[in-house]
Amino acid sequence: MTAHHPGEQLLLRYARGDENIPADELWAVESHLETCAACRGRLAPEPVADAVWLELAPLLDHTPQMTPARPWRRRLAAWVSPSAGPWLAMILLVTFVAVLLDRITSLTPGDVSLVLLVAPVLPVLGVAASWGRALDPAYELAAATPRAGLPLVLRRTAAVLAVVVPSLLAAGWSTGASLAQWLLPCLAFTAGTLALGGLVGVTRAAITLIAVWAVAIVAPTVALSRTSVAFAPAAIPVWAAALALGLLVIALRRTAFTRLRANR
Structure with missing residues (x-):
């Protein structure tokens, strides 16, 4: 340090990220740079930045470079989590198996189809894979991006529904299950x-809801061979109210998804 400004060598070491700079000198440099525009200007473009670049340039020539992603892959990555692919494939497989079992056999004549039993929870699996710490190894990177939060969650959810809903439409048409x-x-x-x-x-939310559905609806339906009231026309207003309540809670707690806690 000179009387008023850091020396060139100290600035160069600071720009390189030298870990051997004494703590008191490092603090002094950072404190000085906060108030001195002239010294901040010395960091870039001359002479410190050029000196660092001269050392980095030869190394970059021998460093393997990542292949640029194709435009369609970049657009796809903005909507679908990389880890969601296998889960979406599994959802399609479960739908196909449910249709196949419905075609081969049924619980009792005229009883509820397996497609109806699995349809409500199929998108839950995809949503959990799209925005969950346990299933997405890149969750920290996604949560740290400026576009993270509810908009990204809704975008990935929409991508899941774009796959699940058409497959269920085809399954419902094949088995005669009503859209409503x-x-x-x-x-x-x-x-x-x-x-x-x-x-x-x-x-955790996905696991909880799937478990509740399995215990409260799937198990009694299979055990009693009786259509659950959850699929009766009278239940449609209840489902509509549950949907509206869920959307309201999401809107009121929209900032919750900007915290890493929502990624568990």
């Missing part, structure tokens, strides 16, 4: 996962 019977529960469970996810984490 599965679409509202499907959307209500998706909204419920995000609403509860803002409190306990999306992955």
Whole structure:
């Protein structure tokens, strides 16, 4: 340090990120740079930045470079989590198996189809994979981006629904399942996962809702061979109210997804 400004060598070491700079000198440099525009100007472009670049340039020539992503891949990555691909494939496989089992056999004549039993929770699996710490290894990178938060969550959720809903439409048409019977529960469970996810984490919310559905609806339906009241026409207003409530909670707690807690 000179009487008033850091010397060239000290600035050069600071720009390189030298870890051997004494703590008191490092603090003095950073404190000085906060108030001295002239010294901040010395960091770039001359002479310190050029000196650092002269050392880095030869190394960069021998460093493997990442292949630039194709435009369509960049656009796809803005909507779908890289880890969601296998889960979406699994969802399609589960839908196909449900249709196949419906075609081969049924619980009892005229009973609820397996497609109806699995339809409400299928998108929940994709949503958990799209925005969950346990299932997305890149969750920290996604959560740290400026576009993270509810907009990114909704975008990835929309991508999941864009795959799940058409597959369920085809499955419903193949098995004769009514659109009104599965679409509202499907959307209500998706909204419920995000609403509860803002409190306990999306992955935990997904596991909880799937477990509740399996115990309260799937198990009694299979055990009693009787159509659940959840699929009756009278239940449609209930599902609509659950969907509206989930959307309201998401709107009120929209900032929850900017915190890493929502990624659990």
